Amino acid sequence: MDSETSKAATPGLPQTTRAGAVTRVASDLKESTEHRPERHALIKSEAAGVQLNLGELWRYRELLYFLTLRDIKVRYKQTLMGVAWVIIQPLTTVLIFTLVFNRFVRLDTGLLPYPLFALSGLLLWLFFANAVTNSTHSLVSNANLITKVYFPRMFIPAASVGAGLVDLSVAFLLLIALCFYYGVALTLQILLLPVFVLMMALLALGVGLLAAAVTVKYRDLRHALPFIIQLWMFASPVIYPTSIVPPRWKWLVIINPVAGIIEGFRAAITGRPFAWVHISVSLVITLVVLAAAVYVFRRFEDTFADVV
Amino acid sequence: MFSGALKTLSLTLFELAHMNTAIKINQVSKRYRIGGLHPGYMTFREMLGGVVTAPFRKLKSGNGAQTLWALSDINLEIGQGELLGIIGHNGAGKSTLLKILSRVTKPTTGEVKLFGRVGSLLEVGTGFHPDLTGRENIFLSGAILGMRRAEIERKFDEIVAFSELEKFIETSVKWYSSGMYVRLAFSVAAHLEPEILMMDEVLAVGDAAFQQKCLNKMHEIRQQGRTILFVSHDMAAITRLCKRVVLLEKGRVTSDGEPRNVVKYYLSSSLKTGASREWSNPLDAPGDEVVRLRSVRVRDEAGQTIPVVDIRKPLGIELTYEVLDEGHALVPVIEFFNEDGTEIFSTHDTSAEWRRQARPCATYTSTVWIPGNLLAEGSLVGHVSIMSHFPATVLHAHERNAVAFQVVDSPAGDSARGDYIGPMPGVIRPLLQWSTEINEPEELRPKSNVQSPTSASDS
Numbered sequence: 001m002d003s004e005t006s007k008a009a010t011p012g013l014p015q016t017t018r019a020g021a022v023t024r025v026a027s028d029l030k031e032s033t034e035h036r037p038e039r040h041a042l043i044k045s046e047a048a049g050v051q052l053n054l055g056e057l058w059r060y061r062e063l064l065y066f067l068t069l070r071d072i073k074v075r076y077k078q079t080l081m082g083v084a085w086v087i088i089q090p091l092t093t094v095l096i097f098t099l100v101f102n103r104f105v106r107l108d109t110g111l112l113p114y115p116l117f118a119l120s121g122l123l124l125w126l127f128f129a130n131a132v133t134n135s136t137h138s139l140v141s142n143a144n145l146i147t148k149v150y151f152p153r154m155f156i157p158a159a160s161v162g163a164g165l166v167d168l169s170v171a172f173l174l175l176i177a178l179c180f181y182y183g184v185a186l187t188l189q190i191l192l193l194p195v196f197v198l199m200m201a202l203l204a205l206g207v208g209l210l211a212a213a214v215t216v217k218y219r220d221l222r223h224a225l226p227f228i229i230q231l232w233m234f235a236s237p238v239i240y241p242t243s244i245v246p247p248r249w250k251w252l253v254i255i256n257p258v259a260g261i262i263e264g265f266r267a268a269i270t271g272r273p274f275a276w277v278h279i280s281v282s283l284v285i286t287l288v289v290l291a292a293a294v295y296v297f298r299r300f301e302d303t304f305a306d307v308v
Numbered sequence: 309m310f311s312g313a314l315k316t317l318s319l320t321l322f323e324l325a326h327m328n329t330a331i332k333i334n335q336v337s338k339r340y341r342i343g344g345l346h347p348g349y350m351t352f353r354e355m356l357g358g359v360v361t362a363p364f365r366k367l368k369s370g371n372g373a374q375t376l377w378a379l380s381d382i383n384l385e386i387g388q389g390e391l392l393g394i395i396g397h398n399g400a401g402k403s404t405l406l407k408i409l410s411r412v413t414k415p416t417t418g419e420v421k422l423f424g425r426v427g428s429l430l431e432v433g434t435g436f437h438p439d440l441t442g443r444e445n446i447f448l449s450g451a452i453l454g455m456r457r458a459e460i461e462r463k464f465d466e467i468v469a470f471s472e473l474e475k476f477i478e479t480s481v482k483w484y485s486s487g488m489y490v491r492l493a494f495s496v497a498a499h500l501e502p503e504i505l506m507m508d509e510v511l512a513v514g515d516a517a518f519q520q521k522c523l524n525k526m527h528e529i530r531q532q533g534r535t536i537l538f539v540s541h542d543m544a545a546i547t548r549l550c551k552r553v554v555l556l557e558k559g560r561v562t563s564d565g566e567p568r569n570v571v572k573y574y575l576s577s578s579l580k581t582g583a584s585r586e587w588s589n590p591l592d593a594p595g596d597e598v599v600r601l602r603s604v605r606v607r608d609e610a611g612q613t614i615p616v617v618d619i620r621k622p623l624g625i626e627l628t629y630e631v632l633d634e635g636h637a638l639v640p641v642i643e644f645f646n647e648d649g650t651e652i653f654s655t656h657d658t659s660a661e662w663r664r665q666a667r668p669c670a671t672y673t674s675t676v677w678i679p680g681n682l683l684a685e686g687s688l689v690g691h692v693s694i695m696s697h698f699p700a701t702v703l704h705a706h707e708r709n710a711v712a713f714q715v716v717d718s719p720a721g722d723s724a725r726g727d728y729i730g731p732m733p734g735v736i737r738p739l740l741q742w743s744t745e746i747n748e749p750e751e752l753r754p755k756s757n758v759q760s761p762t763s764a765s766d767s
Contacts, residue, residue, distance in 0.1 A: 043411060043420040066451040070437055070444075077439040077480075148430045149452055150411035305413040306340065 060152050067159035071134075073167050086170045090126055094119045097239045104105050112270055113182045119175055120266045121238040124197070127168040128204050128258065134160035135208030136225055139216050143308040144201045153301050154294070157212040161205045168197065179237050179269065187271035196265040199286055203257050206290035213293075213300040216308050237262060257282040257289070318331050329423060330504050330535035331386040336418035338379040338404050338559075342550045342581045344572055378404040379559045382418070388503075389533040391526075393540065393550035393567060395574055401559040402539045406430060406506050409537065424503025424535070427453060431508070433493035438482035442473060442492055445481055449496045463499045470521075471495035492591055498525045505529060523549070547571055547648060558730065572686055583615035583713050591629065595705035598636050602671065603628040616714045619685055619723050619737065625711065626675045629694060635666045638704070640674045641693040647686050652735050664698070668734060681724055681739035684732070685717040 076082045094115055101107045102114040109117040134156030139146065142156050179186060195285040215221045237245070245253055253259045260275070260282025267274045379401045386392055394402050407413045409420060410428030435452035436445050446467055450460040460467075468477055471491045473484075481489055526549065530536060540546055546553055546567060553570040555563035563570045584605035587593030593600040605613045607624045617623045627640050643654035655661075655676055692710040695703050717737075721727050724739040 039420040040424075041411070041426070043408065043414065043422065045417045046414045047417070047418060062457045063451045065457075066448050070440065070448050073444065074437055074439050144431075145435055147407075147412060149428060149434045151452060151454070154342065302414045305407065 005305065011095055029125050030295060035209065046302055050295065050296065052298055057126060057152050057154065060155065063151055064155045064158055064162065067155050068162035070167075071159050071163035083170060086167045087174050090122050090171050090174065093122055093126070097122070101239060107240055107244070110243075111183070111272075112266075116178050116182050116184060117241070117266070118239050119178055120199065120269055121236075121262050123171055123175055124200055124262055124265050125233055125238040125258070126171075126238065127164050127197075128200055129233065130167070131161040131164035131201070131204035132208050132211060133225060134164065135204070136211040136215050136221060138208075139212045139304065140219075140222075140308060141304055146308050147305045153304055154209065154297055157208045159207060164204070165197070165201055175269070184270060186269070189268045189271050189274075191268075192274075193265065193268045196261050199283060200258075200265075202290050203261065203286045204285065206293040209293035209297045210289075213297045216300065216304050232256075232258065239259075252276060254281055255285065257285040261286075313676065316607055318564065328387050329385055329388065329421075330388045331384070331423070331537075332421040333382050333384040333386075333409075334419050336379060336382040336405075336408060336415045336420060337377060338401075338408060338413070338415060339416040340376045342376050375561050376523045379408070379415070382561060384554065384564075386535060386537070388423070389530070390552060391530050391550050392535045393538050393546040393553040394556060395540065395546060395553060395571065396556035400556040402556055402705065403430070403508060404559075405556065406508055406537065406539060410506050417623060422504065425454070426504045427497070427500040427502030428506040429508065430506070431522075432490050433481075434497075436489070436493060439480055441480055442468075442471075442477040442484075445492065446496055449493070452502055453497065454502070455500060467495045467499050470498060488517070494518075494522055498522070498529075502534070504535045504537070504750050506539075508539045513729075518647075541739055566731060566766075567702075583711065584613045585710055593691075594707040594710075595629070595694070598633045598696070598702075599629050599631050599638055599704045600640045601627065601629050601692065601694070601705050601707060601710075604690070604692055604707075604711045606711055607675070614713070616716055617683075618680070619715050619717045620680045620739075622677050622680045624675045624677050625692075625712070626673060627692060627694075628673045629671050631667050633758065634669045636696045636704075637664050637698055638662070638667055639695050639697065640676075641695060642676060643691040643693075644683075645689050645691070646684070646735055647688075650735055652683070652688070682736060683715045684734055684737040685715045687712060687714050696742070 076085060079085065081088065097118045098115045101118070109113060112120075138156045138160045139153065145156070146153060211221055211225065233239075235252065236256055237253065238258075241264065242253055242259065260278045263275055264279045264282075266272075362432075373604045382405065394405065396402050401557060404413075406428065407430065408415050408492055409422070409427055410430065412428075412430070433445075433449065435449040437448065440448065446464065447457070447460055450467075451457065468474055471488075471494075473488055473492055476484065476488065483491065484492070526536065526538075538546070550567050552565065553563075553567040554561055555570050555574050563573045584603070586588065586603040587601060590600055590602070593602060595601055605626050606615065606617065607626050608614050608617075609622060609624075614623070625642055627642075628639075629640070631638065640657045641654060657676070688713045689709045691706070691708045693703060693707070694705040695701060717723055717725055717732075724737045725732055
């Protein structure tokens with residue numbers, strides 16, 4: 001029996017005799033992965049560097065749909081009012097701000113009645129704030145998934161943003177109703193509305209990805225985030241018009257992509273002219289943030305399962 | 309254009325060389341940082357503090373106190389259609405290996421080549437959300453495990469039928485019993501149809517009937533030529549299912565090969581029970597107010613305690629026990645189990661000397677002799693009992709796994725295996741009498757007179 005044990009102790013693998021040929025062509029595996037993406041995979045070590053691997057995201061696209069669907073379905077399960085919360089949240093916020101800025105302090109919002117002005121900003125802002133908050137927490141709250149199965153982790157925060165988009169479209173009905181109430185005529189410019197929603201979604205995704213990736217390792221952000229979000233709102237023309245910002249702070253509005261997007265969104269609803277320069281700056285900043293976020297996320301992604 | 313053709317050629321060569329390989333693991337190691345300066349996650353403040361101590365940290369981590377090599381230098385090649393079992397103690401690196409192979413985490417060094425779609429089941433119900441219904445979870449979990457939506461739709465009815473949960477498919481899974489939950493989860497996983505399937509202890513749950521169903525499904529998957537990696541603590545299942553087993557110890561492959569040998573090696577290195585046992589304190593010795601066991605040991609004819617027994621030699625199991633209450637006719641009993649948990653036999657003391665005799669208070673030593681050339685090789689454990697049958701059967705003392713020993717076969721050629729050196733199945737290995745005679749030449753002669761076609765053509 002001793003001889004059998006010692007036999008078993010040496011790995012009894014059939015060694016490839018054509019080892020030379022194997023190593024010579026092994027470097028071509030990368031190409032072969034590209035040819036037949038589903039069949040072969042090469043797992044490299046942590047040291048191997050960042051691969052963006054966007055094709056993989058496309059292959060897994062259906063998973064994004066299912067994760068978004070899950071986030072939507074789960075959110076209002078076991079609540080009394082269900083989806084009504086999508087309306088209640090912006091409605092109460094608008095009521096509070098209308099009370100403060102329209103009754104106590106009079107803010108000049110031009111031709112727009114203040115409730116409509118505030119709601120158009122708040123809808124988009126609440127979408128952004130909720131999407132960022134939810135995606136920041138998303139990786140940690142999905143730790144059980146991350147440690148058990150492989151898929152592009154980027155889809156977890158992305159699904160939080162996606163679910164927010166669905167909420168936004170429901171809440172949008174409130175805005176339409178208010179437009180009719182105040183007799184604001186919609187123009188063809190409203191067709192550009194989805195562009196600003198998309199821009200806001202991309203920005204939320206960028207900020208969300210960054211925050212999520214950092215939160216996996218440093219949980220501090222979870223505590224700091226509510227303050228940052230609140231500060232960001234007051235720094236953006238959500239509940240006040242850009243016109244009241246003193247000239248020496250104007251640059252802050254310009255570099256804040258949220259400002260350009262919200263202004264554009266408002267202009268699309270009310271039919272007033274677009275501030276194209278400001279919007280373009282916001283777009284560029286949004287894309288830069290997103291690209292940086294995707295890169296950082298991919299870089300940290302490999303260690304998520306070990307530290308989450 | 310020429311280089312393109314060359315590339316195609318080398319690709320083909322590469323694929324040829326790996327035609328039968330499903331997984332190739334090359335010098336894979338995985339390091340975890342644990343405790344101290346590197347907890348699982350740290351706060352920003354700690355990171356800021358870390359900046360100050362950073363120059364010193366390198367010195368500290370140099371002694372390796374904060375790092376743990378969960379895997380070190382793993383090299384394995386797993387063929388297509390192989391059912392590989394992975395065994396080892398908790399913390400030996402089994403799960404880490406599966407996590408690397410299923411791409412949940414990356415190796416610190418080394419690389420892995422996977423040839424085929426991988427499905428991993430590292431837990432039961434991956435991706436299940438308690439608030440969603442069975443139907444919704446089938447789609448969600450299926451998608452997370454890597455199935456296409458169309459694929460799930462196509463197999464949906466089959467999955468539901470396999471789980472036997474038709475009535476509850478529109479119910480939130482949080483209302484499911486744990487058995488129902490497991491059934492649904494495994495049904496989804498079983499229909500994954502990956503070329504390489506990795507499973508971590510998922511069979512440890514569910515009722516017996518469903519477990520059988522799962523095992524059948526595994527067989528079916530295997531029959532389709534798919535590769536299965538299977539981590540388990542169930543040695544019987546491992547030996548029954550796998551053709552090859554890898555033993556991991558402290559992150560290294562210490563044994564690789566034929567399941568029986570690897571399992572045997574693992575058990576012998578991890579067996580807590582030894583060849584002798586003593587209970588020095590009579591109060592916690594096994595027994596009751598009538599009799600208490602004091603010691604058990606495996607001995608040879610010379611009286612030596614022996615943990616390893618030659619298959620050809622008789623072995624004695626010696627029990628010492630103290631009778632505390634006189635007047636009972638006591639019968640020592642030993643049951644023998646092999647490493648699969650199969651009971652080989654049990655033996656009761658039927659010797660005339662003390663049979664049906666009331667025993668006075670004293671300390672007794674009883675020995676039973678098992679002849680040589682009876683037991684099969686392998687690890688055996690003995691459960692020891694002492695009972696009495698009058699007026700009714702009473703079990704006075706019972707100690708499971710009281711004693712353990714290894715039976716080893718001999719290559720000398722005089723044991724039951726003769727000159728054969730391969731694995732010999734069977735729970736016992738008696739050396740039996742064979743007889744062979746040369747048939748009478750007279751009986752053969754009439755037949756040899758008839759000309760056979762071969763001999764005719766030869767001449």
